[in-house]
Amino acid sequence: MEPMILEYTVSADDFSGAGEASGDVKKTLKSLGFPPEVIRRVSVAMYEAEINMVIHARGGKITVEISPDEIRVCCEDVGPGIPDIDLAMQEGWSTASDKVRGLGFGAGMGLPNIKKYTDYLDIKTVVGQGTTLTMSVAV
Amino acid sequence: MKIREISQLLDAKLYTGEEMLDREVHNGFSCDLMSDVLAYAENEAVLLTGLVNPQVIRTAEMMDIVCLVFVRGKEPTEAMIKLAEERSIVIMSTDKRMFTSCGILHDAGLKSGDE
Ligand SMILES: Nc1ncnc2c1ncn2[C@@H]1O[C@H](COP(=O)(O)OP(=O)(O)O)[C@@H](O)[C@H]1O
Ligand SMILES: [Mg+2]
Numbered sequence: 689m690e691p692m693i694l695e696y697t698v699s700a701d702d703f704s705g706a707g708e709a710s711g712d713v714k715k716t717l718k719s720l721g722f723p724p725e726v727i728r729r730v731s732v733a734m735y736e737a738e739i740n741m742v743i744h745a746r747g748g749k750i751t752v753e754i755s756p757d758e759i760r761v762c763c764e765d766v767g768p769g770i771p772d773i774d775l776a777m778q779e780g781w782s783t784a785s786d787k788v789r790g791l792g793f794g795a796g797m798g799l800p801n802i803k804k805y806t807d808y809l810d811i812k813t814v815v816g817q818g819t820t821l822t823m824s825v826a827v
Numbered sequence: 828m829k830i831r832e833i834s835q836l837l838d839a840k841l842y843t844g845e846e847m848l849d850r851e852v853h854n855g856f857s858c859d860l861m862s863d864v865l866a867y868a869e870n871e872a873v874l875l876t877g878l879v880n881p882q883v884i885r886t887a888e889m890m891d892i893v894c895l896v897f898v899r900g901k902e903p904t905e906a907m908i909k910l911a912e913e914r915s916i917v918i919m920s921t922d923k924r925m926f927t928s929c930g931i932l933h934d935a936g937l938k939s940g941d942e
Contacts, residue, residue, distance in 0.1 A: 706882065731889045735889045792886075
């Protein structure tokens, strides 16, 4: 069976809109009858990635591929890139501004959270060019 | 306990979710950091927070939190109320502080997901 493909543009202009794409995916997965635990894992991981695109990378593009046995999420941005991925993966490491922290984010838990909730995570990043984060959750 | 009891115990003002007041909830979580809610909340259906912005509603949505309590008299904006209504999330606001609110609810039987 062909996977169902959903595409989203994530804008960095409006912080309050961050999460719109993840919410839509959550709704779609629910309507398709996926198990609640799978839906929770996909939506939290994608939401963290969506927030990262907004607070660290001026927005980007998300593509979601839904198959009966796997949900794959690819987040692409043309932001500043991540100089040291090992450091970025550490709990508590964050370059977020005080403004972002005041909004409840920037605790450095996003990438570790994504790792925790997914079965596969790959981060390709080039400083000055952007970051592509691909993750998947097995059903 | 029922969501209705939460609003009564905290003497809270209700903004959304009148029709959900009879729903049973068992666990609560309190935090101002949405990153921590996303990392540590388990099956908590109630979130008490002093943070007021639309991402609180979105975090609740992702975590299947059905009831949000804003403490210290903080009020949600119109945009937040709309987001919450669309997602069937109850919003209430209490004048009580965080510690007091958590204590009252815990005494009345609302537990933390890790207890
Ligand atoms: N898409 C991205 N583009 C550039 N840098 C990023 C991106 N995602 C994450 N980072 C970097 O990795 C760090 C850790 O990310 P994360 O664990 O989500 O924590 P937080 O977002 O709270 O800072 C960020 O502070 C930032 O420096
Ligand atoms: Mg993050």
